[in-house]
Amino acid sequence: MSDKVIFDEDGLLRTLKRLAHEIMERNAKLEEISLLGIRTGGAHLARRLQSLIEEISQVKVPLGILDITLYRDDLGGAASQPEVRGTEIDFDINSKIVVLIDDVLFTGRTIRSAIDQVIDFGRPKSIQLAVLVDRGHRELPIRPDFVGKNVPTAREEQVKVELKEEGGKDKVVVRPRANA
Amino acid sequence: MSGRVWKRKDLLGLKDLEAEEIELILDTAESFQEIGNRPIKKVPTLQGRTVVNLFFEPSTRTRISFELAEKRLSADTVNFSTDISSTIKGETVKDTAKNLEALQVSLVIMRHPSSGAPHRLARYLKCGVINAGDGINEHPTQALLDMFTVRQKKGKLKGVKVSFIGDILHSRVARSNIWGLTKLGAEVTVCGPRTLIPRDAEQLGVRVTTNLEEAVDGADVINLLRIQLERQKESFFPSIREYAITYQINRDVLKKAKPDVVIMHPGPVNRGIELSSDVVDGPYSIILDQVTNGLAVRMAVLYLLSGVKS
Numbered sequence: 246m247s248d249k250v251i252f253d254e255d256g257l258l259r260t261l262k263r264l265a266h267e268i269m270e271r272n273a274k275l276e277e278i279s280l281l282g283i284r285t286g287g288a289h290l291a292r293r294l295q296s297l298i299e300e301i302s303q304v305k306v307p308l309g310i311l312d313i314t315l316y317r318d319d320l321g322g323a324a325s326q327p328e329v330r331g332t333e334i335d336f337d338i339n340s341k342i343v344v345l346i347d348d349v350l351f352t353g354r355t356i357r358s359a360i361d362q363v364i365d366f367g368r369p370k371s372i373q374l375a376v377l378v379d380r381g382h383r384e385l386p387i388r389p390d391f392v393g394k395n396v397p398t399a400r401e402e403q404v405k406v407e408l409k410e411e412g413g414k415d416k417v418v419v420r421p422r423a424n425a
Numbered sequence: 426m427s428g429r430v431w432k433r434k435d436l437l438g439l440k441d442l443e444a445e446e447i448e449l450i451l452d453t454a455e456s457f458q459e460i461g462n463r464p465i466k467k468v469p470t471l472q473g474r475t476v477v478n479l480f481f482e483p484s485t486r487t488r489i490s491f492e493l494a495e496k497r498l499s500a501d502t503v504n505f506s507t508d509i510s511s512t513i514k515g516e517t518v519k520d521t522a523k524n525l526e527a528l529q530v531s532l533v534i535m536r537h538p539s540s541g542a543p544h545r546l547a548r549y550l551k552c553g554v555i556n557a558g559d560g561i562n563e564h565p566t567q568a569l570l571d572m573f574t575v576r577q578k579k580g581k582l583k584g585v586k587v588s589f590i591g592d593i594l595h596s597r598v599a600r601s602n603i604w605g606l607t608k609l610g611a612e613v614t615v616c617g618p619r620t621l622i623p624r625d626a627e628q629l630g631v632r633v634t635t636n637l638e639e640a641v642d643g644a645d646v647i648n649l650l651r652i653q654l655e656r657q658k659e660s661f662f663p664s665i666r667e668y669a670i671t672y673q674i675n676r677d678v679l680k681k682a683k684p685d686v687v688i689m690h691p692g693p694v695n696r697g698i699e700l701s702s703d704v705v706d707g708p709y710s711i712i713l714d715q716v717t718n719g720l721a722v723r724m725a726v727l728y729l730l731s732g733v734k735s
Binding site for chain 1: 428429430431432449452453455456457458459463464465467468469470498725728729731732733
């Protein structure tokens, strides 16, 4: 079996534009919004959404980057610690609407870690979740507010998100585990 | 993107580390810095783990720094210090180790007056050991925080000129710094009375001088070492007063230094001996940055070591 393409470059851009519109539609007061991208894929997508929102509305919403490593529930399980790359939030999130952004929503454990971390920074008015791909298999009661695409997958399959910020071309594929 | 991986159970000294391992610690520390600016300065990373601080020698800032770093990572901490532990009752390092093992601790931080004591403990223990200063051998976390601070202020370590002034012979801080800095390409000079410079200093790849002006000239960083008054019983120099006249860093001496020189000191400072008071509090001093950075560096070390399975 070979890779199944979910998004190519054009498809990704169209979907991100739609997500930007949906986020703005849901949150009429743009000055209340801030975007928090989850490292690494979510951080790149958050940057793109920030500039798409700015193109559409001329408003630059605050953008932060979350590294959820220190909040993981599986530390010490692996052979060694994952590398920590740092969280960057240089604005006040109190009373803001925080939109978490990630590339792939799977078990929901990353989002749990992200929510815990956000709350250590203050008390946002609300937290929303935008993801590029929802692949199912949730292990926690977590539901996205904005979804690029629902992609039914088998548990052992992999969803690979390649973004040009990492040096390649924009492409999202589902890959059978055996070829990974 | 595959991350870099830490593989050692213990951190005993910088002598054993590769340049890449030192860089991994410094980069990780950079990521931890931001936690100190949060409203809640704590992350749940080491929840449910126990860290023991075993201090067989007096220490204020290193012990507080370790303890705070442990707490900010949500570890449970236990402190043993000389006056309450049982070594004064005659317990051996091996027995201490066995007892710690029985308590199922995750990491041990050890300071000891004998060089090599943490290395011995590490051999007996399955869990990790961090050397917090052993005799005149090494004090790796202090050197790492010094290197972190130099990198932060100068933007790099390669080619940076660092001069150590004072009692090099008895200084585990200097020894660890020399190992670490030379591995990362810094140019190190050591300066002090000949009696306080180890005989093998040149072999460590550093420039040696007894002339203060030579050490100050062209230096990007001056790192002062405390004159260890408690070790001066066998007179290494005629008098403290004479030492201060010859080797003290004060405003006059700094006139000959580079305009962007920074002054470091591992503390505690003997004001008026190795450093004049106005320099301690002056614009060149980054002594308090060292203290702040120490926390991030120790958090990074605790984090990296706690991932290694024995």
